[in-house]
Amino acid sequence: MNQIKEYSENSHSPTFAFTTSGMAIKVNSRRGIWTVLIFCALTVGAVIGAPLYGYLYHYTWLDWSLFGFSMSLVGWASPSDIIG
Helix, strand or coil, X not given: CCCCCCCCCXXXXXXXXXXXXXXXXXXXXXXXXXXXXXXXXXXXXXHHHHHHHHHHCCCCHHHHHHHHXXXXXXXXXXXXHHHC
């Protein structure tokens, strides 16, 4: 006998995902402030820091092409792949 507890939809309601066997598992989508800060710092370092370093220390054409290739690969990834 299945007993399903009724709950009201509000900002504190848990979210559930169902597995292939039909069991419900709780999904937590909250992210901590440190996770967001680290993600932003790495993004700024990659988008601004790496080209600035290359400009100041004279990257070769190979360095710039590898940098551009890497950035284009990251640009093709969907935000859900990056953020989680």
